[in-house]
Structure formats: C-alpha cells, structure tokens
Amino acid sequence: MAALTPTNEQEFARAQAAMPGGVNSPVRAFGSVGATPRFFVSASGPRVTDVEGREYVDLVGSWGPAILGHAHPAVVHAVQDAAARGLGFGASTPGETELAELVERRIERSGIRPIEKLRLVSTGTEATMTAIRLARGATGRDLVVKFAGHYHGHSDGLLAEAGSGVATLALPGSAGVPAAIAAQTLVIPYNDLDAVHEVFAARGTQIAAIIVEAAPANMGIVPPAHGFNAAIAEIAHAHGALLILDEVLTGFRVGSAGWWGIDPVPFAPDLVTFGKVIGGGLPLAALGGSAGVMDLLAPLGPVYQAGTLSGNPLAVAAGLATLRALDADAYAQIDAASTTIADAAADALTAEGVAHVVQRSGSLFSIAFAATPPHDYETVKAQDAFRYPPFFRAMLDAGISLPPSVFEAWFVSAAHDDETVAQIVAALPAAARAAAAA
Numbered sequence: 272m273a274a275l276t277p278t279n280e281q282e283f284a285r286a287q288a289a290m291p292g293g294v295n296s297p298v299r300a301f302g303s304v305g306a307t308p309r310f311f312v313s314a315s316g317p318r319v320t321d322v323e324g325r326e327y328v329d330l331v332g333s334w335g336p337a338i339l340g341h342a343h344p345a346v347v348h349a350v351q352d353a354a355a356r357g358l359g360f361g362a363s364t365p366g367e368t369e370l371a372e373l374v375e376r377r378i379e380r381s382g383i384r385p386i387e388k389l390r391l392v393s394t395g396t397e398a399t400m401t402a403i404r405l406a407r408g409a410t411g412r413d414l415v416v417k418f419a420g421h422y423h424g425h426s427d428g429l430l431a432e433a434g435s436g437v438a439t440l441a442l443p444g445s446a447g448v449p450a451a452i453a454a455q456t457l458v459i460p461y462n463d464l465d466a467v468h469e470v471f472a473a474r475g476t477q478i479a480a481i482i483v484e485a486a487p488a489n490m491g492i493v494p495p496a497h498g499f500n501a502a503i504a505e506i507a508h509a510h511g512a513l514l515i516l517d518e519v520l521t522g523f524r525v526g527s528a529g530w531w532g533i534d535p536v537p538f539a540p541d542l543v544t545f546g547k548v549i550g551g552g553l554p555l556a557a558l559g560g561s562a563g564v565m566d567l568l569a570p571l572g573p574v575y576q577a578g579t580l581s582g583n584p585l586a587v588a589a590g591l592a593t594l595r596a597l598d599a600d601a602y603a604q605i606d607a608a609s610t611t612i613a614d615a616a617a618d619a620l621t622a623e624g625v626a627h628v629v630q631r632s633g634s635l636f637s638i639a640f641a642a643t644p645p646h647d648y649e650t651v652k653a654q655d656a657f658r659y660p661p662f663f664r665a666m667l668d669a670g671i672s673l674p675p676s677v678f679e680a681w682f683v684s685a686a687h688d689d690e691t692v693a694q695i696v697a698a699l700p701a702a703a704r705a706a707a708a709a
C-alpha cells in the first residue's frame with residue numbers, strides 16, 4: 272500500500288485539536304492572511320520544504336535568526352560538535368565567556384563600547400523583562416515608558432499597545448495582565464518628542480526607563496526620525512532614567528553593531544537587549560550594559576534573574592558560529608538582496624496603481640499599503656491592510672513564503688542569492704495584481 276502524504280490541511284486540523292490555535296506562537300496560525308499554515312519538515316539556505324514536499328523561498332527566516340540561511344553548514348557543524356560533548360551542564364562553560372567577549376567587542380562605534388558586561392538568557396522576552404527589572408533596581412523607580420506599536424516580548428508589563436502578533440490580532444493588550452501592573456507602563460506615540468517631554472514633565476521622578484525598539488520592526492518597519500534615539504536618550508538621562516535599547520530584532524542584522532552602529536546620530540544606551548541572530552536559530556538572547564549597572568544582577572547585586580537553560584552550550588555554539596560568519600561580505604549580500612527585492616515589490620505595486628510605501632531601516636524592509644510613509648502606530652494602522660492577505664496568498668501560491676502579517680518585516684538572508692531573488696521578483700507582478708483587486 273502506498274504511503275499517504277499528509278497535507279498541510281490535515282496537519283493543521285490535527286494540530287488544532289492538540290494545541291491552542293494549532294500553534295505555539297500566534298502569528299503562525301495565518302489567521303490574518305486567510306490561508307492554511309504550512310507545516311515545514313526541512314530547510315536549507317533560502318528555502319523551506321513543507322510536509323507535502325513543496326519548496327518555498329523563505330522570507331520569514333525563523334523570524335530573524337536564519338540570517339545566514341537555514342542549516343548553514345558552519346552553524347550545524349558547531350551545534351553537532353557541541354551536542355556530542357553534552358547537551359548542557361547547568362554550570363559555566365568557556366563558550367559563554369567567548370560569546371560575551373565577542374558581543375562586547377562587536378558593539379563598538381568610534382571606540383565607544385556601551386556593553387561591558389553581558390548576561391545570556393533564552394528568549395527576547397526574558398532579555399527585556401530583565402532589563403526592566405534592572406532599570407527599576409538601579410533607579411529605585413517603578414514606571415516604564417514604551418511606545419505604541421513596539422513589541423518587546425510577552426511579559427505582563429510590555430503588552431500594552433504592542434506590535435507583532437498583538438497588532439496582527441488587533442488586540443489592545445492582553446487579558447490576564449493585572450491592572451496594577453499595566454498601570455506601571457506609560458504608552459506614548461512613537462517618533463513624537465513632544466510626547467516624551469510631556470510624560471517626563473508629568474512623571475519624570477517616577478520613571479525608571481524608556482524602552483524602545485532601536486528601529487521598530489513589529490508594526491512593519493517604521494524608521495526612527497533623524498536623531499530620535501539620541502533625543503530620547505538625552506531626555507531620559509536628564510531625568511535620571513535609563514534608556515533600554517531593544518535590539519532583539521535589529522541586533523547583528525542591520526549591521527555588525529546592530530542599529531546602534533548605524534543610527535545617523537550616535538547616542539548612549541544604558542542597557543541593550545539581543546535575541547534572534549545572537550542565538551543562530553537556537554533559544555538564546557542577552558542583555559548588556561555598563562559594568563556598574565550589570566553588576567547589580569545576582570549574584571553580585573540585589574536584582575534577581577536566573578535560568579536553568581541560560582547559556583546552553585548548543586545555543587552558544589550556534590550563536591558564536593553565526594556571529595563569526597557574519598562578516599562585511601555577508602552584510603553586503605543581505606543589503607543588496609534586500610534592495611533588489613524591495614525595489615521590485617515597489618515597481619510591481621506601482622505598475623498596478625496600488626498606493627504603497629517601502630519602509631526601510633537598513634536592510635530591514637516591509638511594504639505599507641499607504642500613500643505616505645507611516646511614522647507611528649496610528650498611521651500604520653490607517654493603511655489599506657486588506658490588500659496584504661491576497662498579496663501574501665499570491666506569493667505563497669508562487670512558492671514564496673512571506674511573513675503572514677502586514678505588521679512584520681521581510682527577513683532576507685545572506686543565502687538569498689541571485690537565483691532566489693529572481694524567483695521572488697518574478698512572483699511579484701501577480702501578487703501586486705491580487706493586491707490591486709482586493
């Protein structure tokens with residue numbers, strides 16, 4: 272009897288019976304794009320393969336970590352080698368120090384290194400959550416300022432008007448967050464310095480930190496206004512508050528020193544968070560800052576944080592191999608491929624008369640279906656988002672896997688070679704027609 276190949280529909284039905292929404296992270300359910308999620312069984316370079324044996328060019332890249340392409344030989348070899356020596360010890364390893372030293376050296380600009388000490392955690396959520404606890408511990412204050420449409424993970428205090436899946440599902444925040452905790456977060460519009468001045472004028476002595484996505488990428492891409500990060504650093508510091516720069520998505524992606532390294536106006540963050548690329552595809556994230564602030568963490572200081580799997584040797588090996596392979600050539604390749612794809616998407620949409628803007632922050636980009644560039648969460652939400660689902664489905668039909676939400680970035684990797692990019696470019700005109708017909 273011939274073996275039956277399961278279909279994506281069958282896998283999804285089975286998954287939905289076993290897991291909430293059939294997924295372990297909400298946006299994977301494809302709810303906002305009206306399609307059946309693909310169940311992947313393997314990936315290599317710029318491509319992923321589903322249970323039906325169909326191959327797609329991937330522009331999700333594991334939501335960022337796969338910056339070298341999937342199953343990069345150097346990364347896989349490093350992980351295999353580490354696995355053969357033990358999956359984890361719950362004790363210190365030389366690799367953790369090596370990774371910390373590498374990050375501390377790498378986050379450098381004009382001789383300035385804002386990260387003197389680093390702590391490894393397992394997810395971006397933990398990194399930002401710990402950074403906030405540390406800022407509170409350092410200042411003795413409770414309030415945190417965040418920007419509408421920014422996503423910093425799913426800890427209680429950071430879900431208010433959050434981007435990413437919270438935006439995709441059009442939720443104002445999350446049920447289950449106690450009002451007393453939500454009240455500790457002050458949400459203000461992005462790219463609006465008056466709002467920053469106002470919140471500090473009103474509550475400045477109670478604010479522990481501003482947390483900001485270095486270059487927001489969880490409401491689609493919304494570049495910071497020229498000098499915005501430097502200005503908020505100055506305002507925070509004038510009031511004795513810290514600036515937490517969230518580079519979970521941008522770190523080691525838009526350049527070797529993250530967005531901080533390429534922001535047109537240099538500035539001094541107090542704490543920086545990393546995730547995604549730093550773990551090379553395995554669960555690893557980090558936070559770093561000056562020794563004075565970081566040494567407030569246990570065991571040296573009073574701010575507690577811990578993790579059974581923190582600094583896991585397989586994740587550290589993947590992170591080290593990934594960062595080592597990310598040289599100037601890799602970034603040049605990502606930049607070039609991103610530009611070609613973004614320009615082709617714009618040309619295809621222009622040809623169909625679809626109002627759109629390519630939003631870019633370095634090599635990160637997304638398409639907003641708007642006539643003028645969105646600059647904050649309100650203007651992002653006002654776009655013709657209904658044009659994205661048919662655009663997405665047409666690309667998927669053509670074998671191109673885009674992020675299943677208009678509020679996410681397109682993740683290009685160093686493995687997106689000319690042939691792969693040509694395949695994406697060839698699929699765009701039909702997708703633009705579908706968007707125009709929506």
Ligand code: PMP
Pocket residue numbers: 334393394395396397399422423424425435484489517518519520546547556
């Ligand atoms: N901060 C930013 C800027 C992010 O993009 C994300 C994840 N998309 C997070 C924090 C949370 O990271 P994680 O999903 O690993 O918890």
